[in-house]
Amino acid sequence: MEITFQSLTFLIFSVVTLGAALMVVTTRNLFHAALYLMLSLFGVAGLFILLSAPLIAGFQVVVYIGAIAILIIFAIMLTPQVMQVVGVRNNQWMLSLGLAVFFFLMLVSVVSPFMDEVGVEDWSTDFKEDNPAAVPDDTLVDFGQSIVDSQRYLLPFEIASILLMAALIGAVLLVSPPNKAKAKRQPIYDARDEMEVQQGPSEQSAAGD
Amino acid sequence: MVPLWMYLVVAAGLFCIGMYGVLSRRNAVAILMSIELMLNAVNINLVAFWRYLTPERIGGQVFAAFVFVVAAAETAVGLALILMIYRRRQTVVVEDVDLLKW
Numbered sequence: 130m131e132i133t134f135q136s137l138t139f140l141i142f143s144v145v146t147l148g149a150a151l152m153v154v155t156t157r158n159l160f161h162a163a164l165y166l167m168l169s170l171f172g173v174a175g176l177f178i179l180l181s182a183p184l185i186a187g188f189q190v191v192v193y194i195g196a197i198a199i200l201i202i203f204a205i206m207l208t209p210q211v212m213q214v215v216g217v218r219n220n221q222w223m224l225s226l227g228l229a230v231f232f233f234l235m236l237v238s239v240v241s242p243f244m245d246e247v248g249v250e251d252w253s254t255d256f257k258e259d260n261p262a263a264v265p266d267d268t269l270v271d272f273g274q275s276i277v278d279s280q281r282y283l284l285p286f287e288i289a290s291i292l293l294m295a296a297l298i299g300a301v302l303l304v305s306p307p308n309k310a311k312a313k314r315q316p317i318y319d320a321r322d323e324m325e326v327q328q329g330p331s332e333q334s335a336a337g338d
Numbered sequence: 339m340v341p342l343w344m345y346l347v348v349a350a351g352l353f354c355i356g357m358y359g360v361l362s363r364r365n366a367v368a369i370l371m372s373i374e375l376m377l378n379a380v381n382i383n384l385v386a387f388w389r390y391l392t393p394e395r396i397g398g399q400v401f402a403a404f405v406f407v408v409a410a411a412e413t414a415v416g417l418a419l420i421l422m423i424y425r426r427r428q429t430v431v432v433e434d435v436d437l438l439k440w
Contacts, residue, residue, distance in 0.1 A: 139340045143348040150352055150375050154359030159368060166371050173352075173378045176345070180389045185381070185402050192406050197374065197413045204367055204417040208424045218362045219433060225361030229354040236350035240343050260339065261390045271396045282400050289407040296411030303418035 139179055146172030159205050167198045181264050184272060345386035353379035366420045366430045370413060377409045 149169035156162040170193045177186035265271070275281045352375055359372025381402045388398020424430050 136340050147351050150355045153371055180385050182385045185385055188406050208430050219364045222362035225358055229358035233354035240346045262393050264393045275396050289404055292411050296414050300414040300418035304421050
């Protein structure tokens with residue numbers, strides 16, 4: 130196979146993606162794993178560019194790297210004990226490794242019949258590059274129109290917006306401080322609790338003296 | 339262009355790495371990150387099939403965009419759940435959260 134610039138770029142991006150993904154699942158430090166996750170997502174964005182889907186690549190950078198990965202980093206920082214978990218893997222990791230490798234081989238063996246269809250007769254020696262039809266120029270316009278066209282993807286679009294809204298409200302409700310209204314209604318217990326908390330350390334220090 | 343099966347093999351590798359992470363990590367946040375990897379593998383497949391088989395139809399890209407939406411919702415709710423579990427039980431190790439386990 131003649132190595133073109135495009136195939137070289139593909140090779141670099143896929144190696145970055147897979148290598149960073151391997152680091153994500155094996156690194157002990159969770160913060161480093163989150164940074165490797167960002168690198169892996171960036172590699173996937175590069176693959177999208179190579180697939181001439183720049184809009185999806187932009188989504189990838191903005192939504193995944195800009196929002197989801199940052200959210201994960203926030204979650205890691207808000208749960209301080211997270212970074213010092215003693216064991217990274219559980220006791221079934223050998224089994225899951227074998228399962229993942231088996232599944233990968235199975236997927237590759239399913240993918241390989243496609244090689245005839247994409248124009249590779251003997252992929253070890255004779256390797257032709259694929260030339261799919263060109264992407265239409267108005268892909269972006271078509272994308273934008275298709276999600277607001279009631280004959281095409283308007284309904285999934287609206288359902289997706291409702292789903293996002295529900296997820297937003299649910300996440301805010303879940304992590305909001307518990308029972309703030311109830312605590313305001315019963316100030317006596319709160320004051321008593323605070324007094325106990327304040328007295329606790331001083332008594333201990335007095336006993337220590 | 340690079341043939342289609344190369345993209346499929348890369349996506350299969352990414353998916354299996356994510357699957358290994360989901361099955362083997364003990365930390366709930368790490369499991370969420372591995373799920374993100376698996377969703378990305380699916381997205382690569384969707385966009386690759388769109389590019390190579392039906393570039394004149396926009397459906398593949400729209401589907402990939404919806405996967406983004408679902409991934410964002412899933413991450414937000416999942417991290418909120420993890421934060422709440424951490425607040426109550428001071429742990430994020432999934433084996434320690436066995437309240438529903440018989």
